[in-house]
Amino acid sequence: MKAEGTRSAILGTALELGSLQGLEELSLGGLASAVNMSKSGLFAHFGSKHELQLATVAQAWEIFEAEVVLEPPHSAPGGLGVLLERWLSFYERKVFPGGCFFVISAVEFASRADAVAKALASAVDRQTTALEAAVRTANKSGELRTRKEPRQTSFALFSTLTNADALFQVREDPVVFDHARATILELLGQHDALAGQPPLDPP
Secondary structure, X not given: OHHHHHHHHHHHHHHHHHHHHOHHHOOHXXXXXXXXXXXXXXXXXXXXXXXXXXXXXHHHHHHHHHHHHOOXXXXXXXXXXXHHHHHHHHHHOOOOOOOOHHHHHHHHOOOOXXXXXXXXXXXXXXXXXHHXXXXXXXXXXXXXXXXXXXXXXXXXXXXXHHHHHHHHHHHOOOHHHHHHHHXXXXXXXXXXXXXXXXXXXXX
């Protein structure tokens, strides 16, 4: 249990460093200094930089899934709106301090064909799949007053979410999320899509 707790704490620091500095810059030596451990001690948890990167991606997904995707279930009334609001809140709170970890890192590793690049691409695919599934459910449940094409709508929503986060990282101005909410309402064609919140209200 102690070893698991230590590993979790190490991965928390690894994720912060990877988010801020880039996943490729994450190394056993740099991480060892950040967590006040010897490099050999870190080898007890991760045998290589490659293994450390994979574990960091897995940790990032576990956090994102728990905070955004899993609760509440998308089949619940207003599930799409709740999902979108949780997603925006995740970015607003800077859970990953450097921004959208998966998209940024996936682009960084896009020219590669190794397991880390595949894990990152898979994480982005799971994000867009979750959005598309939520749109399909919203179509069936009547949450969307006008039926929307799920794939195109999820693409537009994902673009809005990630671009809002990117602008927030550049400008450090939370008003970008107000604009994102207004854009989402337009995309969905309704005024109660974001968990019953009126448009442009701050979170």
